[in-house]
Amino acid sequence: MVSSKTKETDTQKKIYFDIKWVFIFVIIGFLLVFQVLPLIYLIIRSFFPEGSFTLDGFKRIYSYPLNWTALKNTIISGGLASIFGVLIAFPLAWLVGRTNLYGKKIFRTIFVTTYMVPPYVGAMAWLRLLNPNVGTMNVFIKNLFGLTESPFNIYSIGGLVWVLTTFYYPYAFITISRAMEKMDPSLEEASRISGASPLKTLITITLPMMLPSIIAAGLLVFVAAASCYGIPSIVGAPGKIYTVTTRIIDYVHIGSQEGLTDATVLAVFLMALALIILYVSTVPIGKKQYITVGGKSTRPNIVDLGRWRVPITILVALFSLLIIIIPFMTIFTTSITVNMGKPLSLDNITFKYWETIFTRSSIISSAKNSLISGLLAATFGMIVSLVMAYLLKRTNIKGKGIPDFLITVGSGTPSVVIALSLIMTMSGKFKINIYNTMAILVISYMIKYMLMGMRTVVSALSQISPTLEEAGQISGANWLRRFKDIILPLILPSVVAGWFLIFMPSFYELTMSTLLYSAHTKTLGVELFTYQTYHSQQTASALASAILIFVIVVNWGMNKVTKGKFSI
Template identity: 70%
Template sequence: MQVKNFLSFKTVLIFLIVLFLLVFNVFPMCYLVFKSFTGESGFTLEAFKRIYTHALNWNALRNTLLTAGLSMIFGVMIAFPLAWLVGRTDLYGKKFFRTLFVMTYMVPPYVGAMAWLRLLNPRVGTLNVWLADLFGLSQNLFNIYTIGGLVWVLTTFYYPYAFITISRAMEKMDPSLEEASKISGASPLKTVLTVTFPVMLPSIVAAGLLVFVSAASCYGIPSIIGAPGQIDTVTTRIIDYVYVGSQEGLSDATTLAVSLMIIANIVLYISTFICGKKQYITVSGKSTRPNIVELGRWRLPLTLLVSLFALIVVIIPFATVAMTSFTKNLGKALTLDNFTTRYWHILFTRKGILDTAKNSLISASVAATAGIIISCVMAWLLTRTRAKGRQIPDFLITLGSGTPSVVIALALIMTMSGRFGINIYNTLTIMIIAYMIKYLLMGMRTVVSAMSQIHPSLEEAALISGAKWQRGFWDVTLPLIAPSVVAGWFLIFMPSFYELTMSTLLYSTDTKTIGYELYNYQTYHSQQTASAIATGILLLVIIVNWLLNKLTKGEFSI
């Protein structure tokens, strides 16, 4: 009898999670698609026709595909050698570089846009001016307000996605595959090209597609850089349409969003079901220590090259933003005369900023807590039970996470404003739900992988010692997965905290978030205040990273 109760308990859990996902994920998306294909008289492609008769939208679509495609190619071209150098060679300062590159992943992408705007402004960009002086040029080298500029910023902020994916795959690769190549007489370079690269190819493709989708769904960067340069992307067009406010605007936004969603879902399908099937990487139970390639006389030059890269891509932009926050007059260099702490004072005193920070803190904490609870339940269902249907929520969570933020937000607006009996529009709840749908996957993956590394016999030993399964979970499983649970919590918390895209669509007067506030200051009021907020977020990322390292005894850092 007890077994039966237990079974139904699992079913109830699955049912509850699926219900949540159905109501707030599947149904809104389906409604969005349905809406875009129906007019007053049933099925029609009218909406698509109308949208794509505007050259502006065609341009936006082309720009999105072009910038995301180029960012994908450049991102992988940077990430693969970098992951190899940092993970598999005796490069100097590997750990430092690794932390640096991975931390970029936790920084809001729009911060990069703010930095590069200052550095490569065609007239007064700091780096531009400096380079022109250095080489005695009569005119500035770069213009950030171009497709090229957009690709540059997207690449520098999304290559970490590829870097992390490829690094993980490299860590999991059985080192004896490479050893076998070397024993057969291949040089290290030959080994990389003939064994490492082909074996990793599915992961590399998956990493590239991840960069593509992220870049295509990005709103912050194209809106900060694209707007002055009049470069539209699909995401900026969608938000423009929503801001028009009319029924027609909303309907056009829907249609564009469905286009973006279709692109994203095709990519997601390819990367999970085609690349996923071809994973050659075998994870052995023991932690295999990858063999380290000695770079020999290349060690120093390559370290310098990686340092230069880190300097340009990570340190200079972050430093620029930090310096901007202390600058009185943006037209002049940061000297003692031009130094002020005014904007930091604003950051800590202005009610608008503090309120939005509080909103973000609350919604991100709730989303992270609820998300990690679902993650734990899912981890348990996936790794410890054979419950039927446990793959369904897993699939839905993956799907939600792969959907562009704009699409999620728009779908929630359309369905959760009372039309179907639920009205949570203009509340923090709708934000929390949006964050959970978008970022749940990160938490879930972390907990699932930790759980699958715990041998079930550890729990069985608790049962046979007389403990009920709940007690066993508390005494044995929980302490062992605790570091991952903490890490998973922060992986949901951080992106939710500074989220911009969904917040831009979902906010109301009382529920503005810090990401939105920052964007507002950057675009309309004061770049320095925006920079102070951004620097504050950067510091938070560093503190969280340090905290995480302490809490998990060095097992995890972001």
């Protein structure tokens, strides 16, 4: 008896409860319900608008001129913006990353900061600068050269491309800069030692090796520009230049059944375009890029610009002035101008619009809504990111890549499509009704921006040796405990950075909020947009300036907190 009993305890199967699975299931469940199913529903609805299969919806896109023009405008403006964006970004990335340009750090910060600025701010600024009648830059150039007509008209495809380019080239700049940092400098050194000049090396070695990243950067800009709503609605709408995003939102606002079908079809089209491009730019190119990346991260060799150093620095400075400083200053001066038809002088200055934005209860409550929904999206988003990044980097669980894939798809899906899919499925049709609540806003922000947080955490986690955690495990710590005691403290700066990367865009989000807000949950982006288009451009500008200052201050603070590690 005794011996059999001991034997039993010896081989007894003890099940160690693994809390990991609970997290995985909750997260996958969340993504399935709020992201995957709504998007699938959208696709199904585009083929079965009245319950039976038909391609009428797609036919209407071609046959209805307004839709067809919107489609063309989207592709043309996105395509041109991506070409110009790359043409601007590559030389800038090279100058800032690989040469002895003066003030590299400042330029880098300036270019990267634009990425954090809401795009509609740019649209507002260029509207003021290049308005065909009273645009300040138009007037200035007209007087300078004695022209009879304004040289530029912002209300045109050209104007749209211009604003899209100036606001989306940072995407390309960041992508290309990163790839350049990763490139093994000895490849360039080998070219120099073989007798090639720096310029020859740039053209024959650096450029071809960077090509996959350059293409990826271009595609990224294209998707961003094509999915943008703020810029085409502010710049395009007055000139009757419609894009897919503005059409979709107009249809939803009209609210008719037919309009909704058109919106769905356009959205499916936009989603397919974005996701195919996302796939093309990450899958094959991503693999190719992997080969060019050397194992060691050595200091890149710096090219001496020689006698071109000063002229090129001046050129870059002028570019920054034109693309960043002047628009931002314009927004600010607009916010303190009494009469926008008159030049800025002492008797034309007022701070009443600034007073308005800090006192008007509707603005304050919108700011509060944005703050809360941003906080919630960032916090929940980071929890998901942390768990998913951990699973991805530290475990061999089957299917650990699924949530990562879903999060990537979510972020690649145009905002307007996410919002539309949520409206169609979350208003009670499938027993969930969160329409008109803050939850729907928070969920849409999470789906769109979670990837930023996740990428930050994943890269931080990759830099921590797994043995640090194994040492904790052998010391007796379980999974949660190791996470809390070892992993979390080590990746905290990145967690904070990731949190802000979700918070900031959620805070000033416009596109999804426009479709998903209700009377009680109006957000700052929507508020600003309403002021810009209907009430007072000065109030909108004051609000935009306040948001800009907030973004810059947070960015600066982040840099301090994370000891410079925080860079997008």
